[in-house]
Amino acid sequence: MSAYNQLTSHYQTIHHFNHAQAMLGWDAAANMPAGGNEARSSAMAELSVHVHRLSTQPQLEEWFAKAAQESLTFEQDASLREMKRQWQQAALLPEALVQAQSMAGSKCEHAWRSQRQENDWTGFEKNWQEVVALSREEAQIRGDALGLTPYDAMLDKFEPGTSSASLDVLFSDVKLWLPELIEKALDKQRSESIIMPTGRYSSATQKALGLEVMKLLKFDFARGRLDESVHPFCGGVPSDVRITTRYDEEDFVQALMGIVHETGHARYEQGLPKALAGLPVGEARSMGIHESQSLFFEMQIGRSNAFVSHLSRLSKDAFNAQQDPVFAEQNLQKIYTRVDKGFIRVDADELTYPAHVILRYEIERDLINGVIEHKDVPALWDEKMKASLGLSTKDNYKNGCMQDIHWTDGAFGYFPSYTLGAMYAAQYKATMTKTVDFDAAIQSGDLSPIFQWLSDNIWTQASLHTTDELVKRATGETLNAAHFRKHLEGRYLK
Numbered sequence: 001m002s003a004y005n006q007l008t009s010h011y012q013t014i015h016h017f018n019h020a021q022a023m024l025g026w027d028a029a030a031n032m033p034a035g036g037n038e039a040r041s042s043a044m045a046e047l048s049v050h051v052h053r054l055s056t057q058p059q060l061e062e063w064f065a066k067a068a069q070e071s072l073t074f075e076q077d078a079s080l081r082e083m084k085r086q087w088q089q090a091a092l093l094p095e096a097l098v099q100a101q102s103m104a105g106s107k108c109e110h111a112w113r114s115q116r117q118e119n120d121w122t123g124f125e126k127n128w129q130e131v132v133a134l135s136r137e138e139a140q141i142r143g144d145a146l147g148l149t150p151y152d153a154m155l156d157k158f159e160p161g162t163s164s165a166s167l168d169v170l171f172s173d174v175k176l177w178l179p180e181l182i183e184k185a186l187d188k189q190r191s192e193s194i195i196m197p198t199g200r201y202s203s204a205t206q207k208a209l210g211l212e213v214m215k216l217l218k219f220d221f222a223r224g225r226l227d228e229s230v231h232p233f234c235g236g237v238p239s240d241v242r243i244t245t246r247y248d249e250e251d252f253v254q255a256l257m258g259i260v261h262e263t264g265h266a267r268y269e270q271g272l273p274k275a276l277a278g279l280p281v282g283e284a285r286s287m288g289i290h291e292s293q294s295l296f297f298e299m300q301i302g303r304s305n306a307f308v309s310h311l312s313r314l315s316k317d318a319f320n321a322q323q324d325p326v327f328a329e330q331n332l333q334k335i336y337t338r339v340d341k342g343f344i345r346v347d348a349d350e351l352t353y354p355a356h357v358i359l360r361y362e363i364e365r366d367l368i369n370g371v372i373e374h375k376d377v378p379a380l381w382d383e384k385m386k387a388s389l390g391l392s393t394k395d396n397y398k399n400g401c402m403q404d405i406h407w408t409d410g411a412f413g414y415f416p417s418y419t420l421g422a423m424y425a426a427q428y429k430a431t432m433t434k435t436v437d438f439d440a441a442i443q444s445g446d447l448s449p450i451f452q453w454l455s456d457n458i459w460t461q462a463s464l465h466t467t468d469e470l471v472k473r474a475t476g477e478t479l480n481a482a483h484f485r486k487h488l489e490g491r492y493l494k
Contacts, residue, residue: 291421
């Protein structure tokens, strides 16, 4: 067997264990009773260590050296590059650190579920302090090995090739024009009448509605399912995708669009090339590209007037509310493009969302680089929220720095992916409309032309190319944030 084939067999084995790990995580979030957390955390930590051992076995270095000398196709060469990247990432970390991080993350995340509801910063801080310390240790190890700052080394896990220097330039520009755009949109909407939901919308009916919307978006139910969790997510593997949302029986709006968002993630996973399944090259290119799919579904498709027309029809049928003005097409359009300065990122509108992301980016960058300490985060969060959105979170931890799940298990470097994804999504739309009648496809109820473009240019390409190469091949240029600004101005000011 060639060295390359030995490597592919080995990484497919790792993939199977990662699949099992993902299912344990999904079950913990969607089904597991609270009393099972300690045992589940131990099991997941043990599995993490096993995967780490598989990912760092001594013979891999020899196999990579030999494979580099073999005659490989373009796909095989890209596959070798991605396997080697994962090997180098794993080999940097000692086994004891991997196990400690898994245990600390599980403990912190599980406790966070109740601590957030109780606004218990003191209790959360005790667990989170360890998560931050271990993440800093990881970041320092990675940074020293890769010649990067600690934060850039963490960022590289989620966004290969991206640096905080480039993000600082990108986000500084957004901070220049976004506040004025938000104020103009708010001023424009002050004269508009809108009817907000006031009834009771049962979780069961909301789920049934969500499933209908997923069918419209061509989710493959033979290879995935919808469940409920405290924090919405998409997990699993392409042949076994799990998405979740959360329901508020006084407001169907957020859960429904949350399902659209997570379906975007899932369609990307389900659209990855089967021929490369189980290999790193067959995985999503980066978290920014992953978010570009969920945000394309949510923002470019889901909040478009054409798609809201479908939501109006399906919602009236689901809630038996044909005459309810809340579900009128024009009213739903206003609801789904309503701009409001709020505390919660996952509930934020498209226009204020980047402010939430930039705030988190600036805090986690300085936290991992040692510029600030974990105890400084609540005050900094309050300061930045007041500066960007005019809101104070003083002593309001549940709606401030404790609101997200990401930091509970040390996912530092992830947050920039959201705004990068929104920018990529706008760029795809600008390119796609040159060859696809976007609105007509949505209006017809057959979105296949849109999904075919995404499949050809993004999904089937997986990780065959670098992020910049992928985006340039799809759109003719690397990331250009001007498309994002033009999209926002077109939707909210005209």
